[in-house]
Amino acid sequence: MTTTTKTPAAPGPAPAAGGTVLDATGVTMRFGGLTAVRSVDLTVDSGEIVGLIGPNGAGKTTFFNCLTGLYVPTEGTVKYRGKVLPHRSHLVTMAGVARTFQNIRLFANMTVLENVLVGRHTRTKEGLWSALLRGPGFRKAEQDSENKAMELLEFTGLAAKRDHIARNLAYGEQRKLEIARALASEPGLLLLDEPTAGMNPQETMATQELVRSIRQQGIAVLVIEHDMRFIFNLCDRVAVLVQGEKLVEGTPERVQSDERVVAAYLGTPFEGEPGESEAAEVRAAETGKQEAAEAGQEEGEDQ
Numbered sequence: 410m411t412t413t414t415k416t417p418a419a420p421g422p423a424p425a426a427g428g429t430v431l432d433a434t435g436v437t438m439r440f441g442g443l444t445a446v447r448s449v450d451l452t453v454d455s456g457e458i459v460g461l462i463g464p465n466g467a468g469k470t471t472f473f474n475c476l477t478g479l480y481v482p483t484e485g486t487v488k489y490r491g492k493v494l495p496h497r498s499h500l501v502t503m504a505g506v507a508r509t510f511q512n513i514r515l516f517a518n519m520t521v522l523e524n525v526l527v528g529r530h531t532r533t534k535e536g537l538w539s540a541l542l543r544g545p546g547f548r549k550a551e552q553d554s555e556n557k558a559m560e561l562l563e564f565t566g567l568a569a570k571r572d573h574i575a576r577n578l579a580y581g582e583q584r585k586l587e588i589a590r591a592l593a594s595e596p597g598l599l600l601l602d603e604p605t606a607g608m609n610p611q612e613t614m615a616t617q618e619l620v621r622s623i624r625q626q627g628i629a630v631l632v633i634e635h636d637m638r639f640i641f642n643l644c645d646r647v648a649v650l651v652q653g654e655k656l657v658e659g660t661p662e663r664v665q666s667d668e669r670v671v672a673a674y675l676g677t678p679f680e681g682e683p684g685e686s687e688a689a690e691v692r693a694a695e696t697g698k699q700e701a702a703e704a705g706q707e708e709g710e711d712q
């Protein structure tokens with residue numbers, strides 16, 4: 410995979426320097442009796458790449474879904490540039506937050522270019538009548554959109570495949586196309602859900618470079634990924650979710666050396682882990698039983 414940066418697209422207005430782009434406060438998501446995300450606070454600042462990691466089932470994708478209007482959080486608020494985001498995914502995209510999905514969601518039978526053009530629909534102003542009449546305004550808007558889509562295909566290294574059918578692309582290219590399509594909506598914040606899943610090491614490296622280039626375009630990035638090397642090489646800050654709760658947040662160095670994070674990944678309970686108090690009670694009871702049994706055995710031996 411190659412990342413072409415020579416003709417960088419200019420996706421959307423560059424965010425003002427500094428400041429908070431995303432501000433999620435107390436986000437909780439319950440499904441019946443299951444609390445998938447519990448009171449999570451997370452910010453992403455302008456120009457930042459923030460990583461969200463955690464073991465399988467930790468609640469990462471559920472949290473993304475709460476941020477992007479797919480789920481209405483049971484509690485909590487999500488603000489983008491100081492404004493509460495609506496609970497509708499297309500309105501969230503219009504507000505300036507775009508995302509990719511863990512399971513690639515392309516229009517499989519459409520061309521690469523068409524997929525990116527679909528991503529531009531939130532930014533095109535031409536109405537239904539203009540489209541039906543195909544007047545000069547519509548044709549100009551269409552040409553502008555195509556130019557922008559082509560810039561994004563150059564940017565992601567897919568320009569040569571513009572007329573290929575999406576389903577025929579290699580897996581890594583499909584992931585890049587998802588990113589190009591998300592960028593087409595001119596976001597100020599891009600959420601990537603496992604962008605390197607299924608990629609080989611070269612593709613993963615190229616994706617790392619692509620994400621850096623996206624940041625250079627003035628777009629903040631929040632990324633979920635299981636590939637720790639990718640996360641720790643790329644991110645300015647990393648937050649760790651475990652059983653729906655934010656366990657640790659900090660620089661990659663700090664997170665990497667936190668013994669609670671290591672324990673969470675190895676499946677070893679640690680002090681303060683959700684459910685640890687119950688586990689401690691069970692251990693105490695087990696120890697008590699064992700001591701009683703040993704005492705009984707000693708008594709027997711003494712007799």
Ligand SMILES: Nc1ncnc2c1ncn2[C@@H]1O[C@H](COP(=O)(O)OP(=O)(O)OP(=O)(O)O)[C@@H](O)[C@H]1O
Pocket residue numbers: 440443445463464465466467468469470471472511
């Ligand atoms: N729509 C839903 N209805 C009921 N339970 C759900 C729903 N979505 C997610 N869950 C549950 O919420 C928990 C968190 O799932 P989620 O997919 O967010 O975790 P994750 O950290 O993204 O996991 P992975 O890394 O494996 O993708 C899991 O127990 C999951 O089964």
